[in-house]
Amino acid sequence: MSYSNSIIFGPIPSRRFGISLGVDLSPSKKQCNFDCLYCELEGSKTVDKMDRSPKVTEIINAIKDSFDKHPKIDVITLTANGEPTLYPNLDELVNEINEIKGETKTLILSNGSTIYKKEIFNTLLKIDTVKLSLDCVSEKCFKKLDRVNKNVEIEKIIPAMCDFSKETKNDFVLEILFVKDLNDKEDELILLYDAVKKINPRRVDIGTIDRPPAYEVKPVSYGFLESVANRFESINTNIIYKNRPKSIQYFDMDEIKSMLKRRPLTKEDIDNMFDEKSKLNLNNLLNKNIITLVNSSGVDFYKNLQK
Numbered sequence: 398m399s400y401s402n403s404i405i406f407g408p409i410p411s412r413r414f415g416i417s418l419g420v421d422l423s424p425s426k427k428q429c430n431f432d433c434l435y436c437e438l439e440g441s442k443t444v445d446k447m448d449r450s451p452k453v454t455e456i457i458n459a460i461k462d463s464f465d466k467h468p469k470i471d472v473i474t475l476t477a478n479g480e481p482t483l484y485p486n487l488d489e490l491v492n493e494i495n496e497i498k499g500e501t502k503t504l505i506l507s508n509g510s511t512i513y514k515k516e517i518f519n520t521l522l523k524i525d526t527v528k529l530s531l532d533c534v535s536e537k538c539f540k541k542l543d544r545v546n547k548n549v550e551i552e553k554i555i556p557a558m559c560d561f562s563k564e565t566k567n568d569f570v571l572e573i574l575f576v577k578d579l580n581d582k583e584d585e586l587i588l589l590y591d592a593v594k595k596i597n598p599r600r601v602d603i604g605t606i607d608r609p610p611a612y613e614v615k616p617v618s619y620g621f622l623e624s625v626a627n628r629f630e631s632i633n634t635n636i637i638y639k640n641r642p643k644s645i646q647y648f649d650m651d652e653i654k655s656m657l658k659r660r661p662l663t664k665e666d667i668d669n670m671f672d673e674k675s676k677l678n679l680n681n682l683l684n685k686n687i688i689t690l691v692n693s694s695g696v697d698f699y700k701n702l703q704k
Protein backbone atom coordinates (compact mmCIF):
# COMPACT_ATOMS: atom_id res chain seq x y z
CA MET A 398 0.00 0.00 0.00
CA SER A 399 1.32 3.47 -0.87
CA TYR A 400 0.77 6.28 1.58
CA SER A 401 2.61 9.03 -0.26
CA ASN A 402 -0.44 11.29 -0.60
CA SER A 403 -1.56 11.03 2.98
CA ILE A 404 1.67 11.21 4.98
CA ILE A 405 2.12 14.95 4.64
CA PHE A 406 -0.30 17.66 5.69
CA GLY A 407 0.39 21.31 5.15
CA PRO A 408 2.60 23.21 5.20
CA ILE A 409 0.44 25.35 7.44
CA PRO A 410 1.32 28.51 9.36
CA SER A 411 1.63 27.86 13.09
CA ARG A 412 1.59 30.73 15.55
CA ARG A 413 4.53 29.43 17.56
CA PHE A 414 6.76 27.70 15.09
CA GLY A 415 6.21 29.47 11.77
CA ILE A 416 5.51 27.34 8.70
CA SER A 417 4.92 23.76 9.83
CA LEU A 418 5.01 20.64 7.70
CA GLY A 419 2.91 17.92 9.34
CA VAL A 420 4.01 14.30 9.03
CA ASP A 421 1.43 11.64 9.92
CA LEU A 422 3.13 8.40 10.96
CA SER A 423 -0.15 6.47 10.95
CA PRO A 424 -2.06 7.76 7.93
CA SER A 425 -4.24 4.70 7.29
CA LYS A 426 -6.06 4.43 10.64
CA LYS A 427 -5.98 5.47 14.29
CA GLN A 428 -3.29 3.55 16.19
CA CYS A 429 -2.90 4.72 19.76
CA ASN A 430 -2.09 3.19 23.14
CA PHE A 431 -4.59 5.61 24.73
CA ASP A 432 -8.29 6.04 24.05
CA CYS A 433 -8.75 9.46 25.65
CA LEU A 434 -12.29 10.52 26.34
CA TYR A 435 -11.56 13.91 24.75
CA CYS A 436 -9.82 12.59 21.59
CA GLU A 437 -10.68 14.46 18.40
CA LEU A 438 -10.47 11.17 16.52
CA GLU A 439 -13.09 8.49 16.92
CA GLY A 440 -12.85 6.31 20.00
CA SER A 441 -11.08 3.04 19.26
CA LYS A 442 -9.49 0.03 20.89
CA THR A 443 -5.97 0.75 22.12
CA VAL A 444 -2.89 -0.91 20.63
CA ASP A 445 0.66 -1.01 21.93
CA LYS A 446 2.31 -1.13 18.53
CA MET A 447 1.47 -0.05 15.00
CA ASP A 448 0.67 -2.84 12.56
CA ARG A 449 0.29 -0.58 9.53
CA SER A 450 2.64 2.30 8.84
CA PRO A 451 4.55 3.84 5.92
CA LYS A 452 8.18 2.91 5.29
CA VAL A 453 10.94 5.31 6.32
CA THR A 454 11.90 5.83 2.65
CA GLU A 455 8.32 6.76 1.77
CA ILE A 456 8.22 9.36 4.54
CA ILE A 457 11.63 10.81 3.66
CA ASN A 458 10.68 11.04 -0.03
CA ALA A 459 7.42 12.77 0.88
CA ILE A 460 9.32 15.29 3.05
CA LYS A 461 11.87 15.90 0.27
CA ASP A 462 9.04 16.49 -2.23
CA SER A 463 7.51 19.05 0.12
CA PHE A 464 10.89 20.76 0.57
CA ASP A 465 11.14 21.06 -3.23
CA LYS A 466 7.66 22.55 -3.51
CA HIS A 467 7.84 24.78 -0.41
CA PRO A 468 11.37 26.08 0.17
CA LYS A 469 10.38 27.95 3.36
CA ILE A 470 9.46 25.32 5.97
CA ASP A 471 10.37 26.23 9.57
CA VAL A 472 9.43 23.03 11.36
CA ILE A 473 8.71 19.38 10.59
CA THR A 474 6.00 18.22 12.99
CA LEU A 475 5.91 14.48 13.69
CA THR A 476 2.47 13.43 14.68
CA ALA A 477 0.04 10.60 13.97
CA ASN A 478 -3.49 9.47 13.74
CA GLY A 479 -2.78 8.18 17.22
CA GLU A 480 0.57 8.05 19.01
CA PRO A 481 3.68 8.82 16.87
CA THR A 482 6.16 7.06 19.17
CA LEU A 483 4.48 3.74 18.35
CA TYR A 484 5.95 4.09 14.85
CA PRO A 485 8.24 1.05 14.62
CA ASN A 486 11.22 2.78 12.96
CA LEU A 487 11.13 6.08 14.76
CA ASP A 488 14.85 6.20 15.51
CA GLU A 489 15.85 5.52 11.91
CA LEU A 490 13.31 8.08 10.70
CA VAL A 491 14.55 10.81 13.06
CA ASN A 492 18.17 10.12 12.06
CA GLU A 493 17.28 10.43 8.39
CA ILE A 494 15.24 13.60 8.91
CA ASN A 495 18.17 15.12 10.82
CA GLU A 496 20.41 14.36 7.82
CA ILE A 497 18.23 16.30 5.38
CA LYS A 498 16.52 18.98 7.46
CA GLY A 499 19.19 21.70 7.28
CA GLU A 500 17.98 24.74 9.26
CA THR A 501 14.45 23.37 9.66
CA LYS A 502 13.51 22.42 13.22
CA THR A 503 11.79 19.20 14.30
CA LEU A 504 8.87 18.84 16.69
CA ILE A 505 7.05 15.76 17.99
CA LEU A 506 3.63 15.70 19.67
CA SER A 507 3.36 12.62 21.87
CA ASN A 508 1.10 11.45 24.67
CA GLY A 509 4.21 10.80 26.78
CA SER A 510 3.33 7.18 27.51
CA THR A 511 6.48 5.63 26.01
CA ILE A 512 9.12 8.01 27.39
CA TYR A 513 10.30 5.38 29.93
CA LYS A 514 11.40 3.08 27.07
CA LYS A 515 15.13 3.67 26.67
CA GLU A 516 15.16 3.56 22.86
CA ILE A 517 12.32 6.10 22.60
CA PHE A 518 13.86 8.31 25.30
CA ASN A 519 17.12 8.37 23.28
CA THR A 520 15.32 9.09 20.01
CA LEU A 521 13.38 11.97 21.54
CA LEU A 522 16.69 13.52 22.67
CA LYS A 523 17.47 14.06 18.96
CA ILE A 524 14.32 16.13 18.27
CA ASP A 525 14.43 19.93 18.61
CA THR A 526 11.12 20.30 20.47
CA VAL A 527 9.42 17.47 22.33
CA LYS A 528 5.89 18.10 23.49
CA LEU A 529 4.50 15.45 25.84
CA SER A 530 1.06 15.22 27.39
CA LEU A 531 0.45 14.57 31.05
CA ASP A 532 -3.24 14.73 31.96
CA CYS A 533 -3.10 12.63 35.10
CA VAL A 534 -0.75 11.37 37.77
CA SER A 535 -2.87 8.79 39.60
CA GLU A 536 -3.43 5.44 37.99
CA LYS A 537 -7.17 5.81 38.57
CA CYS A 538 -7.27 9.04 36.55
CA PHE A 539 -5.06 7.65 33.75
CA LYS A 540 -7.43 4.72 33.41
CA LYS A 541 -10.57 6.81 33.52
CA LEU A 542 -9.57 9.75 31.32
CA ASP A 543 -6.78 8.53 29.03
CA ARG A 544 -7.96 4.91 29.10
CA VAL A 545 -4.47 3.52 28.63
CA ASN A 546 -3.48 0.23 27.07
CA LYS A 547 -2.78 -2.42 29.70
CA ASN A 548 0.89 -2.65 28.67
CA VAL A 549 1.62 0.99 29.53
CA GLU A 550 3.58 1.12 32.79
CA ILE A 551 2.00 4.25 34.20
CA GLU A 552 4.22 4.51 37.27
CA LYS A 553 7.33 4.84 35.08
CA ILE A 554 6.10 7.83 33.06
CA ILE A 555 6.76 10.69 35.48
CA PRO A 556 10.23 9.52 36.66
CA ALA A 557 11.23 9.17 32.98
CA MET A 558 9.91 12.67 32.22
CA CYS A 559 12.05 14.01 35.10
CA ASP A 560 15.13 12.28 33.65
CA PHE A 561 14.33 13.52 30.16
CA SER A 562 13.97 17.09 31.35
CA LYS A 563 17.42 16.92 32.98
CA GLU A 564 19.09 15.26 30.04
CA THR A 565 17.69 17.07 27.02
CA LYS A 566 19.58 20.02 25.57
CA ASN A 567 16.53 20.88 23.45
CA ASP A 568 13.06 22.23 24.17
CA PHE A 569 10.73 20.17 26.31
CA VAL A 570 7.12 21.27 26.69
CA LEU A 571 4.49 19.56 28.80
CA GLU A 572 0.80 19.76 27.96
CA ILE A 573 -2.11 19.17 30.33
CA LEU A 574 -5.64 18.96 29.02
CA PHE A 575 -8.28 19.42 31.70
CA VAL A 576 -11.68 17.76 31.51
CA LYS A 577 -14.56 18.70 33.77
CA ASP A 578 -15.17 16.33 36.69
CA LEU A 579 -12.17 14.19 35.78
CA ASN A 580 -8.67 15.64 36.26
CA ASP A 581 -9.91 18.97 37.69
CA LYS A 582 -10.45 17.51 41.16
CA GLU A 583 -8.36 18.82 44.03
CA ASP A 584 -6.54 15.54 44.79
CA GLU A 585 -5.42 15.14 41.17
CA LEU A 586 -4.44 18.83 40.95
CA ILE A 587 -2.14 18.47 43.96
CA LEU A 588 -0.46 15.46 42.34
CA LEU A 589 -0.17 17.25 38.98
CA TYR A 590 1.33 20.36 40.52
CA ASP A 591 3.88 18.28 42.39
CA ALA A 592 4.75 16.27 39.26
CA VAL A 593 5.16 19.38 37.09
CA LYS A 594 7.46 20.97 39.66
CA LYS A 595 9.62 17.84 39.72
CA ILE A 596 9.64 17.44 35.94
CA ASN A 597 10.51 21.12 35.49
CA PRO A 598 9.87 21.42 31.72
CA ARG A 599 10.65 24.60 29.79
CA ARG A 600 6.95 25.36 29.54
CA VAL A 601 3.57 23.92 30.45
CA ASP A 602 0.59 24.40 28.14
CA ILE A 603 -2.75 24.01 29.89
CA GLY A 604 -5.98 23.79 27.97
CA THR A 605 -9.29 22.06 27.68
CA ILE A 606 -11.54 20.45 25.07
CA ASP A 607 -12.15 22.78 22.14
CA ARG A 608 -13.22 20.37 19.41
CA PRO A 609 -15.93 17.70 19.41
CA PRO A 610 -14.66 14.89 21.66
CA ALA A 611 -14.89 11.13 21.01
CA TYR A 612 -17.02 10.64 24.13
CA GLU A 613 -19.48 12.70 26.19
CA VAL A 614 -17.15 14.92 28.21
CA LYS A 615 -17.18 18.62 29.03
CA PRO A 616 -14.50 21.33 29.05
CA VAL A 617 -13.43 23.26 32.14
CA SER A 618 -13.85 27.05 32.21
CA TYR A 619 -11.22 29.68 31.43
CA GLY A 620 -11.42 30.76 35.09
CA PHE A 621 -10.42 27.27 36.19
CA LEU A 622 -7.37 27.27 33.88
CA GLU A 623 -6.38 30.67 35.20
CA SER A 624 -6.57 29.38 38.77
CA VAL A 625 -4.35 26.43 37.82
CA ALA A 626 -1.83 28.79 36.16
CA ASN A 627 -1.77 30.87 39.37
CA ARG A 628 -1.02 27.77 41.42
CA PHE A 629 1.83 26.81 39.10
CA GLU A 630 3.56 30.03 40.24
CA SER A 631 7.03 30.43 38.72
CA ILE A 632 6.56 27.71 36.07
CA ASN A 633 6.13 29.14 32.53
CA THR A 634 2.46 28.30 32.09
CA ASN A 635 0.69 29.07 28.86
CA ILE A 636 -3.11 29.00 28.89
CA ILE A 637 -4.61 27.75 25.63
CA TYR A 638 -8.26 28.67 25.34
CA LYS A 639 -10.32 29.59 22.32
CA ASN A 640 -12.18 32.91 22.65
CA ARG A 641 -10.73 33.87 26.01
CA PRO A 642 -12.86 36.32 27.93
CA LYS A 643 -11.20 39.76 28.04
CA SER A 644 -10.95 41.70 31.25
CA ILE A 645 -9.10 44.92 30.40
CA GLN A 646 -7.96 46.94 33.42
CA TYR A 647 -5.37 49.43 34.60
CA PHE A 648 -2.36 48.13 36.59
CA ASP A 649 0.34 50.34 38.07
CA MET A 650 3.99 49.31 38.10
CA ASP A 651 3.89 47.82 41.60
CA GLU A 652 0.86 45.73 40.71
CA ILE A 653 2.57 44.50 37.54
CA LYS A 654 5.72 43.60 39.46
CA SER A 655 3.78 41.61 42.02
CA MET A 656 1.67 39.89 39.33
CA LEU A 657 4.82 38.81 37.51
CA LYS A 658 6.38 37.70 40.75
CA ARG A 659 3.44 35.42 41.28
CA ARG A 660 3.62 33.94 37.81
CA PRO A 661 5.10 34.76 34.38
CA LEU A 662 2.50 36.13 31.94
CA THR A 663 2.38 35.60 28.18
CA LYS A 664 1.79 38.36 25.62
CA GLU A 665 -1.68 36.92 25.15
CA ASP A 666 -2.37 37.24 28.89
CA ILE A 667 -1.24 40.87 28.73
CA ASP A 668 -3.49 41.62 25.73
CA ASN A 669 -6.43 40.15 27.60
CA MET A 670 -5.87 42.05 30.82
CA PHE A 671 -3.90 45.27 30.30
CA ASP A 672 -5.18 48.62 29.05
CA GLU A 673 -2.85 50.86 27.03
CA LYS A 674 -1.52 52.72 30.08
CA SER A 675 -0.69 49.45 31.80
CA LYS A 676 1.21 48.36 28.70
CA LEU A 677 3.26 51.57 28.93
CA ASN A 678 4.02 50.70 32.57
CA LEU A 679 5.04 47.22 31.48
CA ASN A 680 7.42 48.67 28.86
CA ASN A 681 8.84 51.01 31.45
CA LEU A 682 9.64 48.07 33.72
CA LEU A 683 11.23 46.29 30.76
CA ASN A 684 13.40 49.31 29.93
CA LYS A 685 14.51 49.51 33.56
CA ASN A 686 15.45 45.80 33.50
CA ILE A 687 13.12 45.10 36.41
CA ILE A 688 11.25 42.61 34.29
CA THR A 689 12.33 40.69 31.21
CA LEU A 690 10.85 39.00 28.17
CA VAL A 691 11.93 35.39 27.64
CA ASN A 692 11.04 33.08 24.81
CA SER A 693 10.11 29.57 25.83
CA SER A 694 9.76 27.24 22.84
CA GLY A 695 8.02 29.86 20.74
CA VAL A 696 5.98 31.56 23.49
CA ASP A 697 7.09 34.90 25.00
CA PHE A 698 6.77 35.29 28.78
CA TYR A 699 7.16 38.43 30.85
CA LYS A 700 9.01 37.61 34.08
CA ASN A 701 10.02 39.58 37.12
CA LEU A 702 13.81 39.63 37.53
CA GLN A 703 13.62 40.63 41.21
CA LYS A 704 13.41 37.87 43.79
Ligand code: SF4
Nearest residue numbers: 429431433436479508
Ligand atom coordinates in the same frame (compact mmCIF):
# COMPACT_ATOMS: atom_id res chain seq x y z
S1 SF4 B 1 -3.33 10.15 22.94
FE1 SF4 B 1 -4.06 11.57 21.40
S2 SF4 B 1 -4.63 10.30 19.63
FE2 SF4 B 1 -4.42 8.95 21.40
S3 SF4 B 1 -6.50 8.78 22.17
FE3 SF4 B 1 -5.48 10.41 23.32
S4 SF4 B 1 -5.99 12.29 22.22
FE4 SF4 B 1 -6.46 10.57 20.85
